[in-house]
Amino acid sequence: MGLPERLAGKRVLVTGATGFVGEALLERLLSDLPDTEVVVLVRPRAGRSGQARFAALVTKPAFAAWRERVGADEVERTLRERVTVLEGDLERMPTLPADLDIVIHCAGEVSFDPPIDTGFATNLGGVQELLRAVQDSGARPHLVHISTAYVAGLRSGHVAEGRLAHTVDWRVEQAAAQRARPAAEDASRTPEALRGFRERAEAEHVRAGAQTVSREAERHRRRWVERRLVEIGGERARVLGWTDCYTFTKALAERYLENSRDGLPLTVVRPSIIESALARPFPGWIEGFKMAEPLIIAYARGELPDFPASPDGIIDIIPVDLVVNAIIAAAATTPPANTPAYYTVCSGFRNPLLFRDLYEHVQEYFQRHPLVARNRGAVAAAEWRFAGAATVESRLRRGERFTELAGRALGYAPRSDRVRQAARDLEQLDERLSFLRRYQDLYRSYTRAELVYVDDATRALHQGLEPADAQRFGFDPACYDWHTYLQDIHIPSVTATIRGPDPSPPAVRRVAPASASGPDTLAVFDLDGTLVSSTVIESYLWLRLADQNAVARSRELASLARALPGYIRAERRDRGHLIRAVYTRYAGADPDELARLVDEVAGDILLRRVKPAAIRRVREHREAGHRTVLLTGAVEVLTRPLTPLFDEIVATGLALGPDGRYTGRLTSAPLVGDARAAWLGHYAGRVGANLRASWGYADSQSDLPMLRAVGNPVAVSPDLPLYRVARRSGWPIEEWSSTPGEPRAVAAGRDERRAHAAAARVRAWRAGGGPAGGSGAGTDRVITLDPGGRR
Structure with missing residues (x-):
């Protein structure tokens, strides 16, 4: 009988059906074994039931040919009549049917380097829970356990199929x-x-x-x-002779099943490196990146200049559909209860692929079909020298040391677009080095182990197939050549997703405030560095130097220069320290005089420093019906010119002494860092705002809590620490430039002060307050801003 007849009427439980091998196996069971019933174990995840996940699974491309061939009505009937979905996982197995004939265990932790408790809990604990559930059900099925060829561990030479030779106690481990x-x-x-x-x-x-x-x-x-x-x-794995935690736990799971299966027939299938399909469900089908794909893509991008592998070492790759065919044949061949069967599904013994062969195929393919990188054109295919692990490791360490030192140096550089570009370049280099480090460490043992897996039992299993089954369910690794598989099927498939149709740079991400309009939405803006190109020290100088003569100005600048190192240290520790330190200089100042200076001089300087893009963004939020908020450490009096733009302005208040003058102390702690987020939370509750729908704009790392408090954070001309967080978090990053040609003067010159004074007298006269010095002098100003941001 053929495989469909041998498995007709059988009820098969499949674990791991949503995984790579499990999905391909399920497709073959549904498509080519019409009289076989299937039970699938599917874990609920992310609010979706196991049944819903299974329904989504059978709509994926792997099942497209089957769905088209049988028609929509037949698909529903087949799933209803032939498939039973059990909700659960390997930690909490549901009650299993008592009439199971075969259990194919595909589920497991496939990461090479999981945390040790995770690896054991999934690969060994999962097998224990599955076997317990099978035994509790009363069924006596044939157990087919999908392991890996690499359970052979760290050794050289030929590795035969059969029970592993080790004395490691799985209980102790x-x-x-x-x-x-x-x-x-x-x-x-x-x-x-x-x-x-x-x-x-x-x-x-x-x-x-x-x-x-x-x-x-x-x-x-x-x-x-x-x-x-x-x-x-x-x-621990390497000490005991395995390549990593993955192969270690898989090996112990085999030993547990061998000793604890209570007389159930056991078959262990050990695939080597499973890659894309040769033919089924269609040529090149693959889900996710496996072992070779990251290296192939990194090579195509010019990010893999060499690899620490022996050029004449074997890399044992096997297409996924050959693995699935071998699993089906093994499931249909029940071994004696006291003699487990072992099948290694591999290519290295009868159709070997050397590392040099793989490299030459990949190089030849990308010489003919190079990737096109943005701003770089076609990426040249690298020439590997197979310099050896020691040389590659030395180069990698030098690169890691360089990125560490360069990253520290950038931390002291002043913010600018050039510094941010350097940070982006350094970040890309660091990502490339991290990739190389990860894969060198992961693959080191695999590339050093000069193994040849022998597949005599698997070959005999294949030779025992009926001729028709050998055509439909064959798994002979000699049935294809590597040039065809790699260059015509595998590489085109794994690179299809990274070949964009347009190599031009992506459009700048544009924030659209109106997309979430409503009065319950806040638009919160920082001032210094975000809305205005200024600092706390600059704004102090605008007021302090406005009416002073040359001698007094020089004295004040000299005093400030002496204090500047302390201010810089305070800024790096806590922005609140800086604000307190600078604002002590307001001690003795007359509030009315400061208000006059803002109206006549400093306000004009402030408005000239307002960034046009900032004004446009504030206007957009106001037009969307949002509540606009200015949250700043600047002194209250300096924000007077911006009053028309904001529904709420929160600034730093200065305490008054008994003489009516400022004391140099603050009326409350400055709103910086975490305090801004706390204030926002309280304010949102008071006005009924929805912070998840709200927006925040800031430029500094000290504003990070405020940005994290809103649902739509935007980094504006950010400093380097905030830039890195924004990049990592996927936040929009915008560059709001000052008006071109705007001078960086910290205070008005003599002629400009005279002009401001004359303008003030005219305004006062027109207001009906009489000449300068009368009741109309120093009144509040009305400021209008056009869409371009100019007064």
Whole structure:
């Protein structure tokens, strides 16, 4: 009988049906085994039931040919009559049917370097839970366990099919893995470790405030725990003779099944590196990147100048449909209950592909079909020299050291578009080096192990197929040549998604405030550096120097220069410290005189510094019906010219002494860092605003809490730390430039002061207050701004 007849009437449970191999297996069961019933275990995820996930699964491209061939009505009937969906996962198995004939276990943790507890919980614990559920159901099915050829571990030479030769006790290792997370958590909570996390967070985010620092410190701690668990898993695997935690846990799962299956027939299928389909469900079908794809794409992009592999070493690749065909043939061939069957599905023994062969095929393909990079044109295919692991490692370490030093240097550079461009370039280099580091570390053991997997039992299984089945369900790795598979099928498939139709630069992302109109939406703007090209110190000088003579101006500038280093240190620690330090200089100032100076001189300077793009954006929000808010550390009096633009202005208040003059102290703590987010939360509650629909615009890392408090954060001409966070978070980044040609004077010159004074006298006369000095002098001004942002 053929495979369809041998499996007719059988009820088959498939785990991992939403994974790469499981999806391809399910397609063959539905399409080519019409009399076989299927039970699938599907985990609910992200609010979707297992049934809903399965319904979405069968609409994917892998099932397109089957759906078209049988028609929509037949698809629904087949799924209704032949498929049973069980909701659950390998941690919480549902009750299984008592009439299962075959269990094909495809599910598992396929990452090479999972945290050790995760790897054990999925690859060993999942098998234990599955076997428990099978035994509780009363069924006596044939167990088909999908493992990996790399359970053979770190060795050289020919590896035969059969039971693994090792004495590792899975009970001891599983118990140790379960203890690893509590131990890592405890280690991360020692005073020394916590101090390190906090100091690192402070170095990166101190200006954003204590809450942000605390959040980042905890994020560093959790990442440290995860990295620690990954390191433990990898090192434990290598100590015991395996390449990584993945192969280690897969090997122990095999040993558990061999010893604990209670007489159930067992077949272990061990594929090598599974890649895109040769023919079914269609040539080149693949989901996600597997083992070779990241390297192929990195080479195509010019990001993989060499690789630490032996040119004459074998890279054992097998198409996914050959693996699925072998699984079906193995499932239809039940071994004796006391003698497990082992099948290695591979290509290296009878159709070997060397690393040099793979490189030459990839190079030849991209020489004929190069990728086209934006602003670079066609990417040249690199020439590998196979320099060896030591040379590649040395180059990689030099690159990592360079990016570390360059990143520190950029942190001290003044903000500018050129600095941000340098940061982007450095970020790309760092990403490239991180990619190389990750894949060199992951693949090092695989490339060093000079293995040849022998597939005698698998070949015999294939030779035992009926001739018709050998055509439909064949899995002979000698049935194709590598040139055809790689250059005509595999590489075109995996690169199709990265070949964009237009190599031109992407359009600038444009923010559209009107898309979420309504009075419950806030538009919150920072002032210095965002709305206006100025700083706290500059605005102080506008007021301080406005009416002083040359000698007094020189004295004030000299005093400020002496204090400047302290101000810079204060700014790097806490913006609130800077504001307090600068505003002590207002001690003794007359509030009425400051108001007059704003009206006559400083206000004009401020308005000249307002960025046209900022004014346009404020107007857009106002037209959308949003409530506009200016949130600034500037003194209240300086914001008077901007009153027409905002529904709410929150600025820094200066305390008055008994003599009616400013004391140099603040009326309340400045709203900086975390305080801005707290104020926004309170304000939104008071006015009934929806922060998730609101907008925030700021330029500095100290504004990070404010930006995170709203649903639509926008980084405007950001400093480097904020720029990096915005890039990582996917926030819009906009460049709002000052008016071209606008002078950077910190105070009005003599002629300009005379002109302002004359204008003030004219305004006062027209207001009916008499000549300068009368009741009309110093009254509030009316300011209008056209769409271009000019007065």
